[in-house]
């Protein structure tokens with residue numbers, strides 16, 4: 055229902071320049087949630103009510119499936135005869151979403167989000183590059199002065215969680231997203247085979263999901279995955295989401311080594327900044343924004 059974006063000094067400067075130019079990009083409409091909660095006194099404003107299939111209370115929620123959990127300690131040790139790496143490859147290919155435990159970041163350090171998440175992003179990207187048979191530094195090297203943005207989402211308790219979504223279904227425009235969520239407060243759901251699978255919070259785990267940039271770079275071998283946030287009747291919920299994406303002037307397109315012989319190139323080339331602008335000016339509507347890059 056509400057979010058606040060924090061950007062790096064460079065992005066801030068760019069944003070200020072855009073404002074000076076009159077080229078302001080407005081991202082949705084953000085209400086003061088505390089005020090909203092007080093003013094509504096149990097009623098949900100009309101504009102938050104969802105129709106039919108878009109309602110979270112529908113039958114297409116699959117409560118039993120489990121998002122894969124990856125043990126980063128196991129990956130670092132290269133243990134289990136590569137079993138964990140294989141698990142990560144399958145998580146990327148089949149889910150595009152996973153939770154990471156034993157990531158080596160303790161609770162206190164998690165508070166220093168900005169510095170740590172920069173380091174942490176290198177971890178899944180190197181893991182992911184390897185599962186594609188690429189050199190570990192491939193993505194870090196090509197992302198240039200990478201964009202890192204943090205969004206904090208606060209979902210107040212909602213009197214009609216069956217009719218209202220906290221955040222509409224979307225895929226992330228990033229390469230990789232890392233999400234920290236309250237223990238014991240589920241709300242994130244991932245679309246898989248047409249059903250919504252809740253991501254049950256694992257204590258101290260970070261949720262990682264692949265974004266649109268990675269889908270393009272891998273020519274669709276790894277897919278960005280639709281997800282949404284539902285609300286809860288009694289509890290509020292906070293998620294801290296860090297998006298890691300290529301610099302705006304980096305040109306993206308499928309990596310030649312990932313376009314197999316005889317396979318068509320499924321995405322065109324474009325600068326990440328062009329896509330980013332398209333993304334933030336479009337309505338969140340599943341994976342529709344990625345049509346921007348699709349060939350045919």
Ligand SMILES: O=C(O)CCC(=O)C(=O)O
Pocket residue numbers: 205207221226233235241242243281282283292293295
């Ligand atoms: O709050 C959540 O669990 C989902 C947040 C999310 O998907 C986003 O901010 O892009």
Ligand SMILES: [Fe+2]
Pocket residue numbers: 224225226281
């Ligand atoms: Fe998201």
